[in-house]
Amino acid sequence: MKLLQNVFGDESQKKLKKAQKIVEQINALEPLMQQLSDDELKAKTADFKSLLADGKTLDDILIEAFAVVRETAVRTLGQRHYDVQLVGGMMLHQGQIAEMRTGEGKTLVSTLPIYLNALEGKGVHVVTVNDYLARRDAQWMGQIFAFHGLSVGVINDQNQSFLYDPGHKDVDEERDELGSFRVFYEFLKPTSRTNAYQCDITYGTNNQFGFDYLRDNTAQTKAQVVQRGHRYVVIDEVDSILIDEARVPLILSTAAENAEGIYEAMNTVAKAFTKDQDYTVDEKLRAVSITDEGITKAEKMLKIQNIYTQENIKLVHHLETSLRAHAIFQRDRDYVVQNNEVIIVDQFTGRLQEGRRYSDGLHQALEAKERVPIQQESKTMASITYQNYFKFYEKVSGMTGTAKSSEEEFQKVYGLDVVVIPTHRPIQRIDHVDLIYKTEEAKFKAIAEKVKEKQKKQQPVLIGTVSVEKNELLSAYLKQMGVPHQILNAKNHEKEGEIIAQAGKPGSVVIATNMAGRGVDIKLGGNPVTPETEQEVKDLGGLFVLGTERHDARRIDDQLRGRSGRQGDVGETQFYVSLEDPIMKIFGGDRLKSIVGRLGLKDDEAIQNRMISKQLEGAQKKVEGFHFDGRKSILDYDNVLSYQRDTVYARRQKILFGDPETLKEIEDNILSVSDEFAEKIKEKKQELAPEQFTDMFIRIALYVTDMLWMQHLQVMDYTRQSVNLRAYGQRDPLVEYKKEGLRLYQEMGETFTHKLAEFLANVEVKKTSDEGGKQEEDTPIFEKNDDSIEIIKGGEVRRVKEKKLQTYLDAGWEVRK
Secondary structure (H helix, E strand, O other): OHHHHHHHOOHHHHHHHHHHHHHHHHHHHHHHHHHOOHHHHHHHHHHHHHHHHOOOOHHHHHHHHHHHHHHHHHHHOOOOOOHHHHHHHHHHHOOOEEEOOOOOOHHHHHHHHHHHHHOOOOOEEEEEOOHHHHHHHHHHHHHHHHHOOOOEEEEOOOOOEEEEOOOOHHHHHHHHHHOOOOOOHHHEEEOOHHHHHHOOEEEEEHHHHHHHHHHHOOOOOHHHOOOOOOOEEEEEOHHHHHHHOOOOOEEEEEEOOOOHHHHHHHHHHHHHOOEOOOEEEEOOOOEEEEOHHHHHHHHHHHOOOOOOOOOOHHHHHHHHHHHHHHHOOOEOOOEEEEOOEEEEEOOOOOOEOOOOOOOOOHHHHHHHHOOOOOOOOEEEEEEEOHHHHHOOOOEEEEEEOOOHHHHHHHHHHHOOOEEEOOOOOOOOOEEOOOEEEOOHHHHHHHHHHHHHHHHHOOOOEEEEEOOHHHHHHHHHHHHHOOOOOEEEOOOOHHHHHHHHHOOOOOOOEEEEEOOOOOOOOOOOOOOOOOHHHHHHHHHOOOEEEEEOOOOOOHHHHHHHHOOOOHHHOOEEEEEEEEOOOHHHHHOOHHHHHHHHHHHOOOOOOOEOOHHHHHHHHHHHHHHHHHHHHHHHHHHHHHHHHHHHHHHHHHHHHHHHOOOHHHHHHHHHHHHOOOHHHHHHHHHHHHHOOHHHHHHHHHHHHHHHHHHHHHHHHHHHHHHHHHHHHHHHHOOOHHHHHHHHHHHHHHHHHHHHHHHHHHHHHHOOOOOOOOOOOOOOOOOOOOOOOOOEEEEEEOOEEEEEEHHHHHHHHHOOOEEOO
16 A cells, blocks of 8 residues: 555545645735625625636635635634634635644534535534534634635434524623633524524534424425535544444434333343353354253243243343343443433443433343343334435545544545645644553552552543543542542443543542543643643643543544644543453453463553553454454445435335325326225215315325335344344355345335225225315324224324224324323
8 A cells, every 4th residue: 555655646545635735825815814704704705705606616715715714713713713714714615525633623613514515505503422522612612704704503312403693792701711612602502403504504413403304204294304405514523433333324213113021031140150161252243142051940940941932032132131241241241220210321422321221121120230220122213323424415524633543444435525624733642652451450550559649740631441431440549549530431421521621720620431521622731721821731741641541443542632632732641451351351351461471560560661552553453453354244235224214214105295106106007906906996085175185195104104214113123133044055145135025015016006005995085075274284083983093103192993994003193091
C-alpha cells in the first residue's frame, strides 16, 4: 500500500492540496464580507437560493457561501473558522469523513456544509451521539442559521421536539461563553415532530432518526408520518454511530405472548448449574453450551423426559438465554438496575440505553435473575440496521477524531473515504508507554498513588475506565487514599457535559467511562477560564489523561488520549494495564504471563515494554477484526431483507397515501383470486360511497401488510438461526438464507393478495345514511352488532365478530376495556 502511495501519491494529500486553493479564494472574500451590513449579509441567502433556482450547483456557490458563514459566525458566536476548518467543511460537503483531532472545533466546522446544503430546501439532518448534544448544538450553532432565516429543529427521546427560537438577547452573551457545554432552553421552543422535520436543518440522534423511519413505515394515517425524505446527513462522531453501534439493529417491537413462568423456572435451573460441569462459556462469542450433564440435570429439575423433543425445543433456547444472563452479562457493566427495571449500558459510551431492550428473551432472563418485574417479551414489527438506514441518504458525511484505523470498513460498507485534516497548531502532547502490572489489584493501587501525586501538585487528571463497575471500584481506591474526585458514568450522565467541561481546572480529578462527555471540549483552567489559570495548568504539564485498561478498539483508546493536548496545548497520557484485563485474557494472556514470569516481576512492580505494548495492539486488531466480521455478517443477512423491506415499505407508503395506480393494481389482483370473493367485493363497492370504500380498502390493506410483514420477520429470524446447521452439510448458510428468504417473500406476496381478498369479502360494512351524514374519516367502517367486540391497537379502534377476535389478538390488537 505504501509503495502505491509513493508511486501515485496519497489520495488524502491530493484532496487537501486542492482544498487549499479554494481556501485562498474564500480568504480573499473576507474583507468584502466584513464591509457588508447585517442586512446585506443576510440578503446573501436569498441571492444563493436564486442562483440555485437558475441552475447553478452547490459547488458553484461554495466559495462565497463559506465566506458568508465564516463572517456570520464572527458576528453571532464570536468565533472565526480557521483555514483547516474550512478544509474540513469542504470534505463534509463532498460526502467524505473528516478526521479532526479533539478540540479542533468540529461543531463549528459542520455549520459550513449544513448551511450550504440547507439552501436547496430539501432538509439537512445532523446526527449526534445523544439527545443532550443535539439540543446543545442546535441552540449554540442555531444562531448562525437563524441569522439567515433558516429554521432549525431538534428531535429528542420521549417524543420531545423543539424549534430554535432566535429571541432572548438577554442571555445571548452568556450562551456564547458557556454554550459549548450548557443548554440554554430559552432558545428551544417545544413543537411537534413533524414541524421539527419540516425545518431546513434538523438535529437528533441516530436512534431517533432510525426509529422515526420505522414508525413512519408502520403508520396507520398520513398524519402520523413525520419524515420528509433523506437528502443530506452530517454524522458527528461518525465512528461511534456507523461502527460501534452498527452491531445492534434498530427493532420496533410489539408485545408477544406472556411467558413469565418459563423465565422464572429457567432462572432457578441456571442458578443450580455449575460452570464447566453443566455448561461451558465461549468468551469471544459471548455464548454458552450445555453439556450432557447439564441436559440431564435440567430434565430432572423441569420434570421432563427429553428437552430436545419438538414440543420442548423452546425450553432449550430459554435455558441457554438464562445461562447467558448469569454467566456472561454482569450488573453495572452490561446493565444497571434502576427503579425496579433492567436498563442496558452501552459498552462503548457507558451511557444508559433507556427504552432499549435485549431481544430473544434475554432481557426477561436478566429481569428474572435480578428479581425485578418481568415485562412481556416482544415481537418485531419492523427492523433495520444503521448500515442500511444511512444508505437511504443521497449524500452522507461524517466527522470524528478517530476514523483512519477503520478506513477499510468505512470504504467497504458505506463507500466513504477518510481524509485526515491537519491540526491548527502542532501537537505537543506526550504519550507515555503503557505500564504493565501482574494483577488488577496492583494496577489500581498504582493508579491511586499516581493520581494522589498529580493532585498534590494541582495537575488536573482525567481517568478513563471501560465500565460503570470499574468506575466505582477505582473510586473506592481513591477514597481510601483521600483523593477528592468526581465520577462520570451512565448513572449520572445528565450532568456529564458540565462536569467534563471543568475537568481542566487545577487539582480536578474526574473518573469517566471511556466516552462519557464525548463532544464537550476540555479547556485548560476550566470553562470559563482566565489567562492566569490557563497558564498555571500549562506550567504543571497540562491535562493528565490516565487509561485504566485497553479497550477492544484502538479508536476508543485514541479518543481518550485526544482529550488531552487540544489546540496545541501541553498534556500527558498514560495507560495502566494488567495481565488480568479482559483483552489480555482473551488474546495472548498465557503467552504474556510467561514473558513476565521470566522477567521475575513482583505484584506491585510495573514494566514498560514496547514489545508487550505491541502485543496488546495486536490483540486489539484481532478484536477489531472479529467485530468487523460480526458487523459484516449482520449486514450480509440484513441485505437479504433490505430489498424486501424497501419494496414492502414503498408499496405501503403508496397505499397509505392513496396512490390511485397502486390501489387499482391491488384491486385487480384480489378480484382474480376467486369468483366468490370478487362478487362480494363488487357488491360492497356498490353499497358504499367511493371515498368510504377507498378508506376501508386502505385500512384493511395496511392491516394485512403489517400482519404478514411481522410474521415474515419472525420466520426469517427463525430461518437465520436454522440455516447455520446446514453448514454441517457443506452448504453456505448465507446462500441458503437467501434462497429461503426469496421463497418466503414470494409466498408472502401471494398470501397478501388472498388475505386481503378474504378480509374485504367478509368484512361487514355500515352504509352512510342521509340522517347520519358522512361518516368521520378516522372511524373504521365495521358494523357494530350485539355480538361484536371493541378492540384497540395504537390509536385505532375497531369492532370485530367474536369468532374473528383471536386473529386480531394474534396481530397485536387488545380488547378495549
